[in-house]
Amino acid sequence: MVRRIAKHLVRKGMFVESLECPNAEFSGRRFLIQSDETVRAILATSAAYALVNPQKSTVDIDLATGIAPAAQAAEERRRTLETVAQTTRSLRNSFDAARTGQLEIDALSPVADEISDRIDAAPDVFLKVTRLKTKDEGTYVHSLAVSALMMRLARMLGHDESAVRELGVAGLLHDVGKLMIPNAVLNKSGRLDSEERRLVRGHPELGYRLLKEQANVSDLVLDICRYHHEALDGSGYPLGLKADKLSPEIRLATVCDVFEALTSTRPYKRPWTTRDALNWMFDRGQLFDKKLVIRLGSIFA
Numbered sequence: 001m002v003r004r005i006a007k008h009l010v011r012k013g014m015f016v017e018s019l020e021c022p023n024a025e026f027s028g029r030r031f032l033i034q035s036d037e038t039v040r041a042i043l044a045t046s047a048a049y050a051l052v053n054p055q056k057s058t059v060d061i062d063l064a065t066g067i068a069p070a071a072q073a074a075e076e077r078r079r080t081l082e083t084v085a086q087t088t089r090s091l092r093n094s095f096d097a098a099r100t101g102q103l104e105i106d107a108l109s110p111v112a113d114e115i116s117d118r119i120d121a122a123p124d125v126f127l128k129v130t131r132l133k134t135k136d137e138g139t140y141v142h143s144l145a146v147s148a149l150m151m152r153l154a155r156m157l158g159h160d161e162s163a164v165r166e167l168g169v170a171g172l173l174h175d176v177g178k179l180m181i182p183n184a185v186l187n188k189s190g191r192l193d194s195e196e197r198r199l200v201r202g203h204p205e206l207g208y209r210l211l212k213e214q215a216n217v218s219d220l221v222l223d224i225c226r227y228h229h230e231a232l233d234g235s236g237y238p239l240g241l242k243a244d245k246l247s248p249e250i251r252l253a254t255v256c257d258v259f260e261a262l263t264s265t266r267p268y269k270r271p272w273t274t275r276d277a278l279n280w281m282f283d284r285g286q287l288f289d290k291k292l293v294i295r296l297g298s299i300f301a
Helices: 036-043 061-065 069-099 105-121 123-131 138-156 161-173 176-180 194-201 203-212 219-227 248-262 274-282 290-298
Strands: 003-006 015-019 049-053
Touching (some): 003 069, 069 105, 069 138, 069 161, 069 176, 069 203, 105 138, 105 161, 138 161, 138 290, 161 248, 176 203, 248 274, 248 290, 274 290
Antiparallel strands (some): 015 049
8 A cells, every 4th residue: 555654754765656746846756765865856845745655665664654554544544535525526617617618628637646646545445435425426426436446557557647647537527428417317216217228328428529529638538438338249338339449448447437336335226345346347258358357456456
């Protein structure tokens, strides 16, 4: 688990995943502190905290900082709850802007960075915090969680940081089409009738059309919004595309989206355990990329 420590506690030999300050101020991510000059540069930033990876550090983090693991866990949960609440508000504002054709796509990059830092710091804590959603915030928190999972998985697969961030933005916007679905349908606790199912299954195409009207939305973001419910065997929707038409990025988005949905509380179901969700998806290789399911599972190993 990545540790969040006060910046004044950083030492040579610590592996820093990121600093909690704007990238424009300190762009370094995922590096080993090898000099006093780097320590001084970190101390000069506006960041209050650094995310440090104990496994990649060459010094003992607990001995170097004196922070008890239990206190660290409590702080991670508090910080994650705070970040999810703040980024949910930001995403809600972005969805509202999209509805009126005024989405500022660049404004979503800082949101992606914040939730990326949270899932990097404590994947299990992040998943637990985002599993429980109120009816009003369900779509927004789901989108945050999917975005974070997509970035974490993409980074594990070796994508560069610009690609990771673009995938994060795509995850944030993948369900924007649900803006057009009545809440009474989205939050229905019983079985949907045929017309309600038709409405829900239309959200990828609705979201795609909505984003198509915005400025500066990339083809990748559009494709993930439109195709994240497609399946390898062609049984998905809206177009019934088969594996040869589904890019690695779309497959990644699909795996993260379904996993998050299965492990979340919904009006019509209880949450599945991480293990049950991963096993169910792995056993359906005709629908999901098995290699990606395995790599997704390693996040929580």
